[in-house]
Amino acid sequence: MARCCSQPQRMAACMAGRPGVGSCCGGCTATQVGRRCCVCPVSCHLSSSPDPGLVPAGHQRSVETVSFSPDSKQLASGGWDKRVMIWEVQSGQVLRLLVGHRDSVQSSDFSPTVNCLATGSWDSTIRIWDLRAGTPAVSHQVLEGHSGNISCLCYSASGLLASGSWDKTIHIWKPTTSSLLVQLKGHVTWVKSVAFSPDELRLVSAGYSRMVKVWDCSTGKCLETLKGVLDVAHTCAFTPDGKILVSGAADQTRRQASHTTKSPRATQT
Structure with missing residues (x-):
């Protein structure tokens, strides 16, 4: 659960690993409940079981990852049903249904421009989805190179993408050219979280x-x-x-x- 800023239209991308985007001031929360993504207002003192103000339903199995877009207008979710759904935060309506992963979707992050969404899966691939208006929902790139579940993803401010995996490595990509820039080795267990300075x-x-x-x-x-x-x-x-x-x-x-x-x-x- 992540606490974000007070206005719904400016909910920060705390769950996407971007502490520098917006301000985390305790105004709202995003969490996962079973097959639902819940976006709900909270007070400064969090209740143990807040009543959801918005409960978009649509996933067929457990939700494993959620991330806000940098402008806080969209929310991406993915899970065991192998699907990625992009929601409009204000209305709770599904904007796009992204299908293509062959296994559970475990990680996600929006690009700084909100033009793309990166998702990582147990199928060991990263998919870059083109979210520009007018492009097909199936338009995507596939980044291959990991040999295990893609457990975490993080975009940098300039658009580089870091991916951590169960194969104990981290890859830094340039998504615009589908290029692997560098591979980081040294962890003795799977990588759980990554963040750029x-x-x-x-x-x-x-x-x-x-x-x-x-x-x-x-x-x-x-x-x-x-x-x-x-x-x-x-x-x-x-x-x-x-x-x-x-x-x-x-x-x-x-x-x-x-x-x-x-x-x-x-x-x-």
């Missing part, structure tokens, strides 16, 4: 383990391995200024670390 020089990742890694995006070199998490690190993110990264773990604690290490590319400029 605001300057896109670094990427932070959390594996299904007690460590968080910081990478140089251009070389693929691991700059730091941060330990001290008492349990599995489920998520990670940079602050908007890129100076601090935060991770959340199953031990119900939050780890915060100042990060001033410069990448080799930054040092040379």
